[in-house]
Amino acid sequence: MNTNSSSRLYPSIQMRRNRGLSGLYLVVAAFLILYAMLFPGILSIGGFSKFTQNWFPLALVTMAQALLMLNGGITLAIGPLVSLGAVIAATTMEGALGVSGGILAVAAAGLAVGAATGAIVTYLRLPAIIVTLAGSFIISGVALILLPRPGGIVPDWLSTVLAGHTPVAFLMLLAILALWKLFLATPLGLGIYAAGDNPVGAFRSGVPVERVKVTAFALSGLLAALTGLFVAAQTGSGDPVIGTPFTLNSIAAAVLGGVGFLGGKGTMRGAICGSLLLSVMINVMFFLGFPPVAQYVAQGLIIVGAVAVPELLGAWRARR
Numbered sequence: 001m002n003t004n005s006s007s008r009l010y011p012s013i014q015m016r017r018n019r020g021l022s023g024l025y026l027v028v029a030a031f032l033i034l035y036a037m038l039f040p041g042i043l044s045i046g047g048f049s050k051f052t053q054n055w056f057p058l059a060l061v062t063m064a065q066a067l068l069m070l071n072g073g074i075t076l077a078i079g080p081l082v083s084l085g086a087v088i089a090a091t092t093m094e095g096a097l098g099v100s101g102g103i104l105a106v107a108a109a110g111l112a113v114g115a116a117t118g119a120i121v122t123y124l125r126l127p128a129i130i131v132t133l134a135g136s137f138i139i140s141g142v143a144l145i146l147l148p149r150p151g152g153i154v155p156d157w158l159s160t161v162l163a164g165h166t167p168v169a170f171l172m173l174l175a176i177l178a179l180w181k182l183f184l185a186t187p188l189g190l191g192i193y194a195a196g197d198n199p200v201g202a203f204r205s206g207v208p209v210e211r212v213k214v215t216a217f218a219l220s221g222l223l224a225a226l227t228g229l230f231v232a233a234q235t236g237s238g239d240p241v242i243g244t245p246f247t248l249n250s251i252a253a254a255v256l257g258g259v260g261f262l263g264g265k266g267t268m269r270g271a272i273c274g275s276l277l278l279s280v281m282i283n284v285m286f287f288l289g290f291p292p293v294a295q296y297v298a299q300g301l302i303i304v305g306a307v308a309v310p311e312l313l314g315a316w317r318a319r320r
Contacts, residue, residue, distance in 0.1 A: 031280045038287040049167045055279040056169035064223035065250035066271035071216040072196040072263025073128040080139035082243025085228020090152025090238025114221020118214035143240040152238040162233040196263025253278045
């Protein structure tokens with residue numbers, strides 16, 4: 001796939017991917033307005049900063065999950081990778097490696113684990129869900145070996161920069177989205193959609209399907225590990241099980257954002273909106289006084305509705 005063909009395909013593919021997102025944007029806007037009414041403090045810089053800091057980890061893991069779902073895969077190792085990133089950050093930054101070395105160690109671990117998982121899935125032709133499930137146990141074990149109980153230290157100044165009273169998390173999310181747009185405009189980035197939508201057709205068109213899949217897993221691992229770094233900065237220490245809730249939440253947020261399980265369906269901006277909707281929805285239910293059990297039930301019903309309604313509408317239009 002050459003650069004000229006990519007530049008012609010990119011606008012048309014993006015237009016097709018964005019169909020149906022207007023409804024999601026309206027729902028997100030409605031929840032944001034309701035949240036602002038319940039908690040006016042979000043309109044201040046400090047309130048907005050704290051909200052985005054709580055949303056940012058979910059947004060990152062949703063991007064990590066969406067990368068694989070767009071490519072026709074899925075990972076159950078998101079949570080353990082978050083925990084591993086947090087543990088590596090908390091155990092290296094106060095040592096000889098320093099902050100910069102700790103960040104590089106977290107990034108290298110995420111890339112290496114993601115690439116190794118992608119290679120096993122791709123070249124051994126094994127189901128991604130099975131490989132990542134097995135990988136989640138291995139990664140969790142490594143995190144517990146490195147840090148058997150919560151501990152370690154993240155420098156106070158780094159915690160202040162990333163999780164202080166300024167919207168640094170929001171700015172980082174914008175930067176990551178800009179990098180995603182640049183990557184998506186490349187032949188390799190465009191291949192993620194093509195290989196997910198029709199791997200055989202993409203291969204016949206010259207897309208390096210195997211390399212695309214390994215790249216998707218590697219980038220997904222990188223995002224998950226960096227999420228762990230941010231979470232460690234938020235708490236000031238590492239926790240070998242802190243990432244556990246992120247696995248299912250990343251899938252739920254991606255599905256809310258319209259990303260399909262079979263590949264090639266959805267957009268990253270939709271996944272980000274799905275993570276924002278899930279985050280705001282939890283906060284709104286908290287301020288409305290929903291008990292925890294009712295929150296889980298409401299989340300489940302909303303997610304099922306988000307998946308079922310578009311399918312029912314599509315089937316209804318097809319019968320007309």
